[in-house]
Amino acid sequence: xxxxxxDILKQEPRIAGLTAKETGVDIRVVVRExxxxxxxxxxxxxxxxxxxxxxxxxxxxxxxxxxEVVGALLKQRRLRLSVAESCTGGMIGSRITEIAGSxxxxxxAAVVYSNDSKTAMLGVPKELIEKHGAVSSEVAAAMxxxxxxxxxxxxxxxxxxxxxPGNESEEKPVGLVYIGLxxxxxVKTNEFxxxxxxAQIRLKTSQMALDMVRRHLIG
Amino acid sequence: xxxxxxDILKQEPRIAGLTAKETGVDIRVVVRExxxxxxxxxxxxxxxxxxxxxxxxxxxxxxxxxxEVVGALLKQRRLRLSVAESCTGGMIGSRITEIAGSxxxxxxAAVVYSNDSKTAMLGVPKELIEKHGAVSSEVAAAMxxxxxxxxxxxxxxxxxxxxxPGNESEEKPVGLVYIGLxxxxxVKTNEFxxxxxxAQIRLKTSQMALDMVRRHLIG
Numbered sequence: 282x283x284x285x286x287x288d289i290l291k292q293e294p295r296i297a298g299l300t301a302k303e304t305g306v307d308i309r310v311v312v313r314e315x316x317x318x319x320x321x322x323x324x325x326x327x328x329x330x331x332x333x334x335x336x337x338x339x340x341x342x343x344x345x346x347x348x349e350v351v352g353a354l355l356k357q358r359r360l361r362l363s364v365a366e367s368c369t370g371g372m373i374g375s376r377i378t379e380i381a382g383s384x385x386x387x388x389x390a391a392v393v394y395s396n397d398s399k400t401a402m403l404g405v406p407k408e409l410i411e412k413h414g415a416v417s418s419e420v421a422a423a424m425x426x427x428x429x430x431x432x433x434x435x436x437x438x439x440x441x442x443x444x445x446p447g448n449e450s451e452e453k454p455v456g457l458v459y460i461g462l463x464x465x466x467x468v469k470t471n472e473f474x475x476x477x478x479x480a481q482i483r484l485k486t487s488q489m490a491l492d493m494v495r496r497h498l499i500g
Numbered sequence: 501x502x503x504x505x506x507d508i509l510k511q512e513p514r515i516a517g518l519t520a521k522e523t524g525v526d527i528r529v530v531v532r533e534x535x536x537x538x539x540x541x542x543x544x545x546x547x548x549x550x551x552x553x554x555x556x557x558x559x560x561x562x563x564x565x566x567x568e569v570v571g572a573l574l575k576q577r578r579l580r581l582s583v584a585e586s587c588t589g590g591m592i593g594s595r596i597t598e599i600a601g602s603x604x605x606x607x608x609a610a611v612v613y614s615n616d617s618k619t620a621m622l623g624v625p626k627e628l629i630e631k632h633g634a635v636s637s638e639v640a641a642a643m644x645x646x647x648x649x650x651x652x653x654x655x656x657x658x659x660x661x662x663x664x665p666g667n668e669s670e671e672k673p674v675g676l677v678y679i680g681l682x683x684x685x686x687v688k689t690n691e692f693x694x695x696x697x698x699a700q701i702r703l704k705t706s707q708m709a710l711d712m713v714r715r716h717l718i719g
Contacts, residue, residue, distance in 0.1 A: 364590075364611070370597025371583075371590030374611040378589025381665055381698055389617035392583070392593040392609035394602075398651065402608065402621070432617065446600055479600055 282338060289334050293327055303477070303484045304347060305340065337496060347491045348376045354498040355386035355436075362494065363432035364390035365403055365424040365439040367415065368458065372487045373440060388432050393424065403427030416441050418459050418470045425461035426468050436497065437463040440490045442473075444482045458486045462493050501557060508553050512546055522696070522703045523566060524559065556715060566710045567595045573717040574605035574655075581713065582651035583609035584622055584643040584658040586634065587677065591706045592659065607651045612643065622646030635660050637678050637689045644680035645687050655716065656682040659709045663698045677705045681712050 286306065290296055297311040310327050314320040332339050341350050355362055364387075366373045374390035377383055391402040396415055399405040405423040413419040421441050429437025442458030449455045456475040461468060471493060475485045505525065509515055516530040529546050533539040551558050560569045574581055583592045583606075593609035596602055610621040615634055618624040624642040632638040640660050648656030661677030668674045675694040680687060690712060694704045 366590075368597075369594065370602070370606075371585075371593030371609055371611060374590030374613075375588065375594050375702075376590075378587075378611075378613065379699065379702075381663075383589070384613055387589075388614045389621065390590055390609075390611035390613075391621070392590065392597075392611065394593075394597065394609075395607045398608035401650070402610070431620070444600075480598065483594075483598075 282335070285334050289331055292334075293330060295323070295327055296331075303481050304488045337499065340492065340495060346379075347488055347495070348380055351491050351495050351498070352377065352380045352383055352386060354495060356382075358498060360435040360498070361386050361388050361432075362436045362438065363388045363428045363434040364490075365393060365428035365437065366390060366490075367393055367399070367424075367440065368442040368444045369440055369483050369487050369490070370394060372483055373438070373490050376487055376491065388434050389428075391428055391431075399424065403431065414453065416443055416453055416457060416459065418461075418472060421459035421461035421470045422463070422468045423461075425463035425470075429463040435464060436494060437461075438490050438494050439463075440486050442475075442482070442486055444479045444486075446479065456482050458482070458489070460486070460490050460493055462497055464497060501554075504553050508550055511553075512549060514542070514546060515550075522700050523707045556718060559711065559714060565598075566707055566714070567599055570710050570714050570717070571596065571599045571602055571605060573714060575601075577717060579654040579717070580605050580607050580651075581655045581657065582607045582647045582653040583709075584612060584647035584656065585609060585709075586612055586618070586643075586659065587661040587663045588659050588702050588706050588709070589613060591702055592657070592709050595706055595710065607653050608647075610647055610650075618643065622650065633672065635662055635672055635676060635678065637680075637691060640678035640680035640689045641682070641687045642680075644682035644689075648682040654683060655713060656680075657709050657713050658682075659705050661692075661694075661701070661705055663701045663705075665698065675701050677701070677708070679705070679709050679712055681716055683716060 297309045300307040312320045312323045364373045371392045377387050393399040396410050400407050403424050404427045421439050424439035425437045439461040443455050445455030458473040461470040475482045516528045519526040531539045531542045585592050590611045596606050612618040615629050619626050622643050623646045640658050643658035644656045658680040662674050664674030677692040680689040694701045
């Protein structure tokens with residue numbers, strides 16, 4: 282992705298700059314044409330070039346937020362979402378519900394901070410947590426399936442990770458995060474290794490969880 | 501409270517100003533003494549005056565966050581907390597878990613956005629919701645008791661409200677929020693009528709929920 286960004290910077294001089302944030306990269310385009318219409322047309326051409334190069338990684342234009350994009354897709358497809366979250370502590374649900382009208386597609390979230398709550402609220406087997414650890418691909422998958430099943434929603438998204446500081450081990454460092462997505466297609470999980478502070482790791486986790494829902498919906 | 505703030509502004513010229521925020525009011529004190537020790541002593545005297553006038557409303561000094569203060573109190577008293585939240589969508593849990601080490605006192609949160617989830621996750625009777633509405637003192641109380649019971653924690657805090665825009669009625673306007681707190685003392689609820697945007701109402705709700713836990717702990 283870094284190479285692709287560098288390529289489009291070279292290729293298109295009207296891309297004025299990139300800003301890297303926890304939630305993605307802003308691409309700023311500056312166009313000076315003789316009229317607003319002409320400017321708009323040129324911007325659209327540049328957007329097309331960027332999308333061709335970056336593909337699905339482009340999640341919004343004009344400062345659209347990820348939660349807004351995911352919400353619009355869910356609404357369009359008449360699908361409902363539920364969330365199971367550990368290290369983010371409620372941030373994924375909070376970001377989804379920042380959007381007015383989110384009750385149309387968001388049902389509930391289980392914030393399962395303790396291991397007991399993972400078992401009681403989501404039916405994650407105690408033995409699974411003991412065998413693989415709460416921060417594992419297996420537990421992320423069970424959390425996603427658990428919240429999807431108990432809520433009866435179309436999609437269940439789950440995140441478990443080590444936001445730090447502390448609680449790490451050689452095998453499981455701070456920043457290790459697993460995100461699981463359950464749907465009628467079954468369950469899939471992704472592993473991430475984020476860098477940064479506790480706040481940054483939590484924000485990145487919530488962003489990647491929403492992005493996994495987005496990619497599932499457009500996939 | 502406004503009167504009390506105006507009084508201390510007049511009474512103490514070294515209070516340089518007040519800043520009102522969604523999460524409270526910052527009181528800035530500027531002192532110029534001949535040494536750091538003398539300055540510190542004068543600041544402590546002013547802090548004492550402010551506390552005498554404002555009492556329990558003072559929740560922290562030196563920019564301490566509410567979640568930090570509540571966390572320290574819970575840890576000190578070896579009590580555990582769980583959360584049930586509707587209009588805040590996970591923000592209360594997210595703010596509590598911003599603090600590293602919060603797993604010592606935070607167990608879980610149920611984000612019950614749909615009415616079905618209030619019944620399924622917290623055992624709030626369907627009839628109670630039908631009779632009083634999801635945004636009511638009765639449902640806030642049942643949510644707090646429900647999460648306390650199911651989690652087995654010492655304290656359960658719950659919030660339900662109308663963050664808007666939309667979904668309001670003459671009887672239940674945007675900004676109407678009920679917060680419930682369940683403990684071994686029983687359950688109590690407070691009604692709030694917040695002004696502002698959706699984001700402001702949600703933030704104020706999360707702040708008042710945390711503050712209700714704080715006041716319970718120091719009360």
